[in-house]
Amino acid sequence: MIMVTIADGRYSLPSSYLYSKTQHVFLDKVKKICGLDQIGYAFLKKPTEMQILVDKEVKVGEPFVAITTDRGISTLNSPCSGILKTKHDDALEKMENDTYEYGILEFEEITEIDTALITGADIEPWANHExxxxxxxxxxxxxxxxxxxxxxxxxxxxRFTDDYFKQDLKTTLGVDFGSKELKCEYLTEDILFSGVYRFTSKMNVWDAAGQSHYDKIRGMYYRDAKGALLVYDVNNPVSFDNLDKWIEELDENLGHVPTLLIGNKTDLERLVPLEKALEFAKNHGFLYAECSAKTGDKVENVFRKLAIEIYKKEENL
Known part of the structure; x- marks a missing residue:
């Protein structure tokens, strides 16, 4: 089953299902079941009770279930008309682990489907908005x-995720991972809107190994990444000269995503001229920043800058 993954895999929706845009009710035409998708279940915030409102048949748009939460009662409308085969009165117990396998209603026959339901390529933009x-x-x-x-x-x-520096950090074996939440602000330059966008971003940082013998497996760690930090050592001109190789790999695996060119180790002597790095970044359409992982100087600012660029792209700002 092909899944549409949302929010870095936090939510998943089968791409072949049909969905109600307003209530997150899904319809599986093959298994002839309908129920609540993962995002809809999350909106309800741990429902406590469920009552099925239909008996032997149901019509498009008819309320078919009432779900009780701490905030009140929500009723869901049927995405189709049909003759019922099974009512899953215990569906609420199963939803926390899997909202899709059993659904809430199973049909003997489906006679009509709501024409406003969405599927396929329409799922991802709608789900991201929701x-x-x-x-x-x-x-x-x-x-x-x-x-x-x-x-x-x-x-x-x-330094970013754990706020420490260790001199003898071992070379990454394949991939390393860490995460941290950032409070971010973006001041728009739109002359028609002078305001500040504030948001929280959880930065899930994947550190792919740089050695050549990891080339064949490293590509899998790029999957679904929203942005990249392209790092060189300001004290090591060879690492700067090799940037084209990493840009090519980024393009092959991710295409065009927000990318920051990072000059690290600013606590050491600079052997790569700043002007050269700025020109390189401009020519490739990258933003540029510098930091020192050893001292911690500007490390968090680097990630915040990238978070804002990704946010702007996600929100079409």
Missing amino acids: VRSLLKNEYSFKVILTGDSAVGKTAIKV
Whole structure:
């Protein structure tokens, strides 16, 4: 079954199902079941009681179930007309683990389907919009750290997620992972709207190993990433010269995503001129920033800057 994954996999919706845009009711035409999708279940915030309102048949738009929550009672309308085969009175107990396998109603025959239901390519943009409302400006972004081995990628991640620096951090074995929430603000430059967008972003940081013998497996860790930090060492010109290789790999695996070119190790002597790095970033359409994982200087600002760029792209700002 092909799934549409939303919010970095927090929610999943089968792409072949039909969905009600207003109530998150799904219809599986193959298994002839209808129920509540994962996002709809999350909106209800741990429902406590459910009562099925129909008996032997149901019509399009007819309320078929009432679900009680701490905030009141929600009724769901049927996405189709048909003759019932089974009513799953215990569906509420199963929803927390799997909202799709059993559904709430199972049909003997489906005679009509609501023409307003969506499926296929329409699911992802609708679901992303709904999740933004659900999370109330809380986002979760998967981001990739990439660049030569020993430029300090793991040290940047550790400084950001755990706020410490260890001199002898071992080279990443395949991939390393960490996460941290950031409070972010974006001041729009739109002359028609002078305001500030405030949001919380959970940055899920994937540190892909830089050694050549990981080339064949590293691509799998790029999947679904929303942005990238392309890192070089300001004290190591070779790491700067090798950036084109990592840009090519980014393009092959992610296409065009918000990317920050990062000059790390600013606590050491600068052997890559700043002007050269700024020009390189401009020519490739990247933003540029510098930091020191050793001292912690500007590390969090780097991730906040990337979070804002991803947010702007996600919200079409």
